[in-house]
Amino acid sequence: TDSVTRVVIPVGVAYDSDIVLVEELLYRAVEDTPLVLGVPAPSVYFLTFGDSSLEFELRFHINSIDDRLPTLHLVNKKINQLFKENHVEISYPQIDVHMKDA
Template identity: 40%
Template sequence: MTAGSRYALIQLVRYSLITVAFLAIANELGGSWSQVQWLVAALSVGLGFGLQEIFANMVSGIILLFERPIRVGDTVTVGDVTGRVSRIQMRATHIVDWDRKELVVPNKTFITDRLINWTLSDTVTRVVVPVSVAYGTSVEMVEKILADAVKSIEQVLSDPEPLVIFIGFGDSALQFKINVFVRELSDRTVVTHRLHTKIYEALLAHHIEIPYPQRDVHIRSVAKGILNE
């Protein structure tokens, strides 16, 4: 079994044992359902209003363990939080972000909000790198330079195939986009860094300009008009 499966099984068994133990203790104390049913009903109504968020998170925690949209060890994004799932508890899930901070996220958030699980069924992800060059540059040459840069990086997968796309005409530059795929999330930063380095060095070697934004400013002669008056 995977680590996530073991964790889910252990948590479900723990909840079941707690329930069985509670019922056994109540039975040993001599209580019967007919005697306490009204008390249980009253307590349920009171708790339902006062602790509805806690109950919602507890039910959501059980749903997470059964449906398993996230597992211990998965990398997830919820809202603006991205990190690795370290624990799934009854009320909340613990996520360790890239700064090694542990964030406690209520389980209800994973059920009601939009969730991105980067490693649920496949760890392959796409890396997109935009590149701009000056007008007048040979499109064919730029495509070859970018393709060679992609081929020189070992972490880039050959399937799906990398793509170099001429996407359009910007205000100050010809715009290209590189689409590559990597096997692990940890490769994304490495591949992005190496692509930027290789592309920059290749463009410099071929004397291809990376343009700055350009603006045309028209100045009208106001002083001359004032002097004429």
């Protein structure tokens, strides 16, 4: 049977991020990662303008479901490293509160 499995990693970045750089860094995060298959090729999508972030999705394939967690671990560490090195901020929900005079 074919055990090739697709892995999807959602990534939200700050609104002032360079989206071309974000896309490049996400591809770089998987290019030298063991267990990530070259065919089918990894893909990156800019999905939407979220409430607090620009939302991307990184998709790649692995040979076995057993490789899922170790590969997620490696890829997430690499994304974190590349974003820090390139000053890309991973976004988090924010709320602005405006106080009116009483």
